[in-house]
Amino acid sequence: MPQSPSSRWCPTPEQLMILEEMYRSGVRTPSAQQIQQITAHLSNYGRIEGKNVFYWFQNHKARERQKLRRRLSRHYQLLCSGHSLPHHQLYCMQDATAFPQSRHHATPTHSLHLVLHSHPTLFLPSHQ
Amino acid sequence: MPQSPSSRWCPTPEQLMILEEMYRSGVRTPSAQQIQQITAHLSNYGRIEGKNVFYWFQNHKARERQKLRRRLSRHYQLLCSGHSLPHHQLYCMQDATAFPQSRHHATPTHSLHLVLHSHPTLFLPSHQ
DNA sequence: GCAAATTAATGATTTATTCAAG
DNA sequence: CTTGAATAAATCATTAATTTGC
Numbered sequence: 482m483p484q485s486p487s488s489r490w491c492p493t494p495e496q497l498m499i500l501e502e503m504y505r506s507g508v509r510t511p512s513a514q515q516i517q518q519i520t521a522h523l524s525n526y527g528r529i530e531g532k533n534v535f536y537w538f539q540n541h542k543a544r545e546r547q548k549l550r551r552r553l554s555r556h557y558q559l560l561c562s563g564h565s566l567p568h569h570q571l572y573c574m575q576d577a578t579a580f581p582q583s584r585h586h587a588t589p590t591h592s593l594h595l596v597l598h599s600h601p602t603l604f605l606p607s608h609q
Numbered sequence: 610m611p612q613s614p615s616s617r618w619c620p621t622p623e624q625l626m627i628l629e630e631m632y633r634s635g636v637r638t639p640s641a642q643q644i645q646q647i648t649a650h651l652s653n654y655g656r657i658e659g660k661n662v663f664y665w666f667q668n669h670k671a672r673e674r675q676k677l678r679r680r681l682s683r684h685y686q687l688l689c690s691g692h693s694l695p696h697h698q699l700y701c702m703q704d705a706t707a708f709p710q711s712r713h714h715a716t717p718t719h720s721l722h723l724v725l726h727s728h729p730t731l732f733l734p735s736h737q
Numbered sequence: 738g739c740a741a742a743t744t745a746a747t748g749a750t751t752t753a754t755t756c757a758a759g
Numbered sequence: 760c761t762t763g764a765a766t767a768a769a770t771c772a773t774t775a776a777t778t779t780g781c
Contacts (some may be wrong), residue, residue, distance in 0.1 A: 493685050494678070494681060494682035494685055505753090505754070505755090545755065545756080546755095546756070546757095548755085548756095549755065549756050549757085549765090550756090552764090552765065552766080553756090553757090553764090553765090615750095615773090616749095616772090616773070616774090617747090617748050617749070617772085617773065617774075618748065618749090619747095619748085619774075619775095620747095620748090638765095638766080660749085661748080661749095664747095664748060664749060664750095665748080666761080667749095667767080668747065668748065668749085669769065670767085671755090671768070672746090672747080672768095674767090675768095675773085720751095
C-alpha cells in the first residue's frame, strides 16, 4: 500500500522543520503573499497547498498559547492550593533532607535570599 | 571503602522500573510536589534526590520524542524514496511566488487576515 | 576469559524558545 | 521593549555495554 488517499495534508519532517523554524523566527500570521511563497518553497519537499500553511500557523500559534496557559494554571493551582511552598523552597527542602552536603543553616532571610536568586531550574547547586 | 564516589546518580533497577511505569502512565513534567513524593518513594530503593527525578523526566521525555521523530522521518524517507514525485503540477501558487510584491497599496495585514480567515479556500489552486 | 579500547546510553548543564506582565 | 517564569533543545560529560586482541 503505497499511500492511502489521505484526505488531509500530512507534513513531511522537512516541511515541519521549516515551518517551525519560521515560527521560531517570528512568523505568526503570514500574509497571503507570504503564504504563497512559503507554499512554493515547501512544495519542494512534498505536496502542500496554501491553506495547509495558513491552517498550520493558525493551529500552531493557538496550541503554543494553550500549552503555556495550561502550564501557568497548573502552577497557579500549585502555588495557591493551601500551605505548600513555591517550587524554590520545596526543592530546597528536598535537597536539604536528601543531601546534607551544603550545610548552611537556614537563617530564614538568607535561605529565602538564596532561593530567590537561584535559577529557573532550581535544581542546579552550582550554576553560572 | 564502601563505594567509589560516583559523580552522578545511577538509578537502581527498581527505581528505573518505577520511573518508567510512571512515564508510561502519563507522567511527563511532574510538579514540585509530585517530584517530592516520587523521590520519597524511590529513596526506599537507593539514594536519590529531587533533581535526579527532575532530570530523569526531562531527559526521558526529550529522548522519547527524539526516537519518535527519527522513526517518523525514516518512514517518510521510505515512502518518498520510491515515489519521486518531483514537482507537481505547479498550481497558481507557484506563479504567485513570482508575483511582484503587490505594490499597489499596502494591504493592511489585518484585513487580509480577516479575508483569509473567512475564506481559506482562497488558497486552493483549482478546486475544493 | 579478561582488560584495554571503543561505542552507545544517559545523567547533568547550558542555551534558546515561548507568552505575557510590567 | 524588557523581563519573569518555565521549559525544551542542544550540548557536555560520565557511566555502561560492547568489541577486540591476546
